[in-house]
Amino acid sequence: MSLSPQWLDELRSRITLSGVIGRTTKLTRAGREWKACCPFHNEKTPSFTVNDEKGFYHCFGCGAHGDAIRWMTDQRGLTFMDAVKELAAQAGMEVPRPDPREAQRAEQRAGLHDVMQAAQDWFVASLAGPDGAAARTYLETRGFNARTIERFGFGYAPDSRTALKSALEQFDEAMLIEGGLRIAVDDKPPYDRFRGRLMLPIQDARGRVIAFGGRILAKDKTDAPKYLNSPDTPLFDKGRTLYNLHRAGPASRQSHRVIVVEGYMDVIALAAAGIEEAVAPLGTALTEQQIELLWRMVDVPILCFDGDAAGQRAAMRAVTRALPLLRPGHSLTIVRLPSGLDPDDLIKTQGRAAMEQLLANPASLLDTLWAHEHAARPLATPEDKAGLKARLMDHVDAIAHPDIKGLYRRELLDRFSAFAYPPREARPAFTPRGPGARAFSGRSPQPAGLSEGAANRLRHLAQGGGRDGLVHAVIAGLARFPDQLHRHAEALASYAAPDAGTARAIDILLDHAETLEKGETSPIKDLQSLAMPPDHARYSFLLEDPHPQSAREDLAEAVAQLVERPALEAALAAATARFDSDPDGAIAEQQRLRERKLALDDRLRQLARQRVAAPAQDESSSSAAHAAQGEQGMD
Structure with a gap:
């Protein structure tokens, strides 16, 4: 009888290897693996390991290695089909009839x-x-x-x-x-x-x-x-095959790493230098199936590419293929060789030590993504910078795992903000004007308050000077969470306000930020009566009982979108202006920018839905807990 590789893979996935081996061999937990004295040879110190995630056992003493089926045939002495039938019975699978x-x-x-x-x-x-x-x-x-x-x-x-x-x-x-x-x-x-x-x-x-x-x-x-x-x-099948996998697999279990290079000559050059755990794709970019093969060997493979433009493109193709597959603990790291050198050249000119030094300090997938997009196009204008952010967020949207997607979004937005809104020059101390005014210097004795005039102007500007509800909501949110003024001061300072009223409102908030102790959390008391925008329910940071940390993160999202929108609108205008000279390019750019604007609006709508649901769930959980305690007391 012939069993398909897919069926056998399904059988292995349904079996817990440590459970199979543990029936006849005493196993001891060791981190993410199990250890035991090897059942295939006599030893006093355990060198036999079982890895459930990767589905194999290995002895570093005698070299015994295999999966659940191999264990049944080698250790139990069963024939292949008898081993398969016994494991299938344990897994609740039916062995296919002969075809x-x-x-x-x-x-x-x-x-x-x-x-x-x-x-x-x-x-x-x-x-x-x-x-x-x-x-x-x-x-x-x-x-x-x-x-x-x-x-x-x-x-x-x-x-x-x-x-x-x-x-x-x-x-x-x-x-x-x-x-x-x-x-x-x-x-x-x-x-x-x-x-x-x-x-x-x-x-x-x-x-x-x-x-x-x-x-x-x-x-x-x-x-x-x-x-x-x-x-x-x-x-x-070239998309499912890695050159030298049968040699690199055992070597990687000793070194706890696997290196992916561009071609088989690179693999052989590394092996000749004593670096045995290298593989290569075969004439194609690294595929999803090959990435999964690598993750069965190690959690974070090292991709080593030539330093030329072709190597850079190969690295980014691998990055984009990996993003949708990312899961906790599994990623890729990237090594870029000096320009003009491949692994063989580097080893011949600088020795194995130079290669090992590069392999010991790879760039993370996130670092590679940022560096590539940052260098991909000029970044001289606000439109260029908005394009950078849009490209980064497009990559983030490709990530399937929600936690990893959120962490990538936050890290890349932080890097973008640090780049796009560099620290501005120190602002002069605020000096009140008018009859009887006296110079002000240093910290305010009451950091949570504004002068009466500034508070009145801010109320007026927020309620009537802003062009839309997002401006009004951001001003109200910053008044509610003044500790966030420090965090967003640079972004707000560089914001090209759509009207003079909004610009003045932001300037008042920035002046006030300089009087606050860092970390001040008390709302600006003179703005407690600041009217909410009509659609304030859209913004979770303006809800009656927000989760403080979540509200601050959502406020940061709103600030980022407030700052990005004028740049997007300017980029749209620039794309429209070049329609006569480049109609195809202009239409494509307009479509991309419009999709980005729609994504921003969708994100704001999602924030309210996500955060409104959270307090209700917490309240329900709390009520259930109190009810359970009450029942125990009655017992």
Whole structure:
């Protein structure tokens, strides 16, 4: 009977490995893993570990390694199908009935494995023969020794359209084509795919050859691709395969890291230098499936890219692929090599220590995201800066996990605010004007109050001078939470107010901020009578009984949106103005900016809904707790 890989993966996911092993071996919790004395060899100090998250056991003493099925076959002595049936019974799964078509496909795949191994043996023999002289010379120039050449299975494909067919004549032509070794074109005779190339086998997680990669050697063939990989076949799916995974997996369990580089030559260069835990995608950007494979090995893989523009693009493609997949404890880190150097160049010129130093200090995914978008376009105008914020928030919106999304939003908004609203020059001490006025210097003895005139002006301006309810709401919110004036002073100071009245209101608040002790939480007492805007229920920080910390965060969101809107409107006007010269670009930019404005409005509506629900839930929980205590007292 043949079981599909998907069904077996489902079986493993439903089994708790420590529960299976713990029935016959005493396990002790050690952080996120379990430890025990190895059941496969005699030892006094535990070196056997079980990791439920990654679904494998491993002994650092004897090297025993496997999953739940392997445990049942190796430790319990069951056959594969008996082990599967017993585990399926525990998991509540039904073992699929024999499928003749699947059995036929499994037999076909087994035959293709034979074809690929035969091709590998022939490539290796060709490298050692007379035709392989140029390939051997190339390997010498790369500094690969005999052990590295043998270990990674280097071979050579002669520059002939029929040499492989002749060498593997025991296999049908159809199998060679299906394995990606020969190419069939409509009305022409089939021909060898790999010709005049240095060959490398691509292996699956079990070390079986499933595909090949070939590097061109002839310098005059400028029209041919430098690297050529096998096409997708029944054995090989390039989006789900990582080169060198079968070697890097065991090495990563020793080093607790895995390194992703751009190509298989980079992998081999690192291995030759003693860094064994490296893998590479195969001609594509890192896919979601490959990221999941990496997370089964370590929680935070290291992505190592060349320092050129292509490496930067590859890093950002990986970042954008990873954002929707992020979950607690799992992320990516990024290492950028010096410009013009790949791992092999760096190791040859500066030694392994230089590479290890870079690997020890990678940039976080968030740092990489910020640095890329900050450097992506000029940031000279308010419109440019609004574009930066919009791009950052677009990335945040791609994150699926709500907690991680919220934390990314807050961190990126903080960085944006620090960049877009740098500290302004110290304002002169406020000096009251009018008959009998005297100079003011230092802190106010009553920091929670305003002068009568300032309070009256602020009431008037907030209620009538503002252009819309958001301005009014922000002024009322800052009067209610004066400790936030310090936090938002720079943003408000740089705000290009839509009218003189709003500008004066903000200026009064900023003057008052300079008289407050940092952390002052008492509302501005002279503004207790400040009328709420008609739609104040939209704003959670103006509700009757807000959650203080949540209200302050929502007020920060409102301030950020108040400041961003004029820049968005200016950017819309600029896009409209260039319609005649660039209609397509102008329309696309208008659409993007309008979507951002809609998103801002939606966010404000959500704030009220989220925070209004919270007090009701808390009140319900509190009432239930009191009721339960009352019942216990009656008992």
